[in-house]
Amino acid sequence: MSNDQRPIAVFDSGLGGLTVVRALRRRLPGESVIYFGDTARVPYGPKSAEAVTRFTREIFQFLLHFDPKCIVVACNTASALAVPELVGEFAVPVIGTVEPGAAAAAKASEGGLVAILATEATIASNQYRNAINRYNPRIPVVQKACPLFVPIVEEGREERNPLVRMAVAEYLEAVRRLRPAVVVLGCTHYPMLRGPIAEYLGESVVLVDTAEATSEAVEQLLHDSSSLSNDSNRGRLLCYVSDNTQRFASLSTRFLGHTITDVVRICPEEFATLHQPAPTPRRLRVSV
């Protein structure tokens, strides 16, 4: 049996990727996780492919210092805009949210309509639609950007708050009228609004949580490459953010279900100082 003690690296534009961490820790409790949240430059959703790709490349280089067994891009926007370009550039396996989310949607749709809910940038990239149509070119796909969902979740509003329910109804009315078979929650923040979205769309719609689909894909990858940890203890979770450690720690409870204490602030400008002495990943490897 394999026993690979290297950590899984998880990257997100901010807090939302903690929904992927939560799913990973449920599924793979013995794995250690290094998390990086780019809270100085969040959100990525309204930004260009060029900027998001540059940010993602910098963060990959930072995460390689930890000698990870894989890098999980938990941010749907970065998965859609940067992963296709970067996946061949680095020696480590990279898993984004788009492929697992698209595969789960294609499987669940049984040929029926799939609606993608995501950020403006993810929608504009068409990556979800293209990925679903690689599985089955005959699945009809519609897409809807929901720009207020991220700030609504980050503000910590309750699911039953009237403004949350109005925003859900306003964004989803045109989607609901098309009677989709499957709706993809194509942003890591959106599972936090699963309750009101499910209620508004009705019971017959299958909701695909890309955080859950992504964690399943990570398990499959580690299994296939014999890279699972067989540690029976709970793995460590170490978090790095580019700004506002306190805000991250206090909001993380909502996303993760428990409080994070190990949060270190490091800004992208400081990544360069880590690179300068060109240390081998081995030497910088942290004990997790």
Place this chain on the structure above:
Amino acid sequence: MSNDQRPIAVFDSGLGGLTVVRALRRRLPGESVIYFGDTARVPYGPKSAEAVTRFTREIFQFLLHFDPKCIVVACNTASALAVPELVGEFAVPVIGTVEPGAAAAAKASEGGLVAILATEATIASNQYRNAINRYNPRIPVVQKACPLFVPIVEEGREERNPLVRMAVAEYLEAVRRLRPAVVVLGCTHYPMLRGPIAEYLGESVVLVDTAEATSEAVEQLLHDSSSLSNDSNRGRLLCYVSDNTQRFASLSTRFLGHTITDVVRICPEEFATLHQPAPTPRRLRVSV
């Protein structure tokens, strides 16, 4: 009579500062303006004082290449968090939004209650309250962060949109019950919601538009320092943004009342390459 042809430099975290540009161009049509919008790192509102100060310092250094007659910090968050620290560091006069906004509020309040509406970071800094109390320590001040107002405005929603009206009512109910004499729109995006805010609060409340107050302070400064331009032609407006020139150009119409065509993308990472050869500001001065 003075005839200073140097441009006014205006900086904002994104688009919102264009409300200040609009006010400046109405008041001082012969002045040329260099605008920088940090659209790669927008919004500043939920970020730390340390990050906002670092971003602002970088952008000041960039703007100095244009040999400006003054730098206007149109972003309320940067005015509150960074200007107090940076104002002595640079040889050029710096005008933020907080001092002019606070002065206008103190003058209008006649001792009555002043309510500050702003981003989380501006509220946390207490800069508006402190500035108002320097004018008159007996003016009572309350503060309310309205985190969704910025994404609502950036999404381009109409003033009569039901979600806009619900957000205004939800954020301002507790403020309205206190019957304020003056309400400060302490974020450059908020004047775009002036209609529904005024309607909700009622006619007796004086709304202070910090963009208007700031442009008045700029006129005063240029007059006092004999730095006005006496050009009878309309001044140029050149815009630089750190990301997404197209999104900036299309949304700018809403903020400025006309379309911007001269938008150049330059990211903060590229500022450094401008600094390297240490050119004198004079040589890099653009013809405006």
